[in-house]
Amino acid sequence: MIVSGRHPRRSSADIRRHYCPLPESDVVVIDGMRVTSLERTVYDVVRTVSLEAAVVVFDAALRSVAWDDETRTYDEAAAERFRTAIRERVRAHSGARGIRQARFVTEFADGRAQLAGESIIRLWCYQLGLPAPELQYRVNFADGGYALLDLCWPALRRWLEFDGLFKYTDAELMAGRSVEEVFADQKSRELRVRAATGWDCDRCGFAEARTIADFADFLRGIGMYPFIG
Structure with missing residues (x-):
């Protein structure tokens, strides 16, 4: 103001x-x-x-x-x-x-980048020396549908989804679904992407990304850090 x-x-x-x-x-x-x-x-x-x-x-x-x-x-x-x-x-x-x-x-x-968390972990990926991820990477399904992946490394055959708590609390995003239904839809989407691409999905939330050190530990746990190209 x-x-x-x-x-x-x-x-x-x-x-x-x-x-x-x-x-x-x-x-x-x-x-x-x-x-x-x-x-x-x-x-x-x-x-x-x-x-x-x-x-x-x-x-x-x-x-x-x-x-x-x-x-x-x-x-x-x-x-x-x-x-x-x-x-x-x-x-x-x-x-x-x-x-x-x-x-x-x-x-x-x-x-x-759709969320603050996505913005932050993309920055940290850069600071930690990882390849730049592609944001909102489109995966097409055989039935004409598609999914947009939060952060994706096609060359590495893997993608990362950022899970904020809002997915399970925001009324507009939940669209009348229960938390259980949101989880089920999320799992169904992940399976469809995996079937279409064969790529691995890793999930990260603020619990794994409180600091860049926490995020580095998360990446180390899934074998992405330190990155060896």
């Missing part, structure tokens, strides 16, 4: 206040409130938060402009237009705080 002039109150645990010149072109109105535009918000945030959080934010922004939930497709051109806009801001402020991180995240971000 934007407030003109300096506010007498300071930042708190729940509210962060930043004071800086803001051109009107960086201001939009949403639900009656003046806020920074998506481009400006992403540019500011990716310079000032942790690397993991920066990737999550940029991935989410790309997803909002390029991912179509109805067709389950990703508009590469739309994503590149947004990336280019942030890239230009980064180039124009080469000495700004956090600009090195912003430069990396601008090139690394991928809006095909």
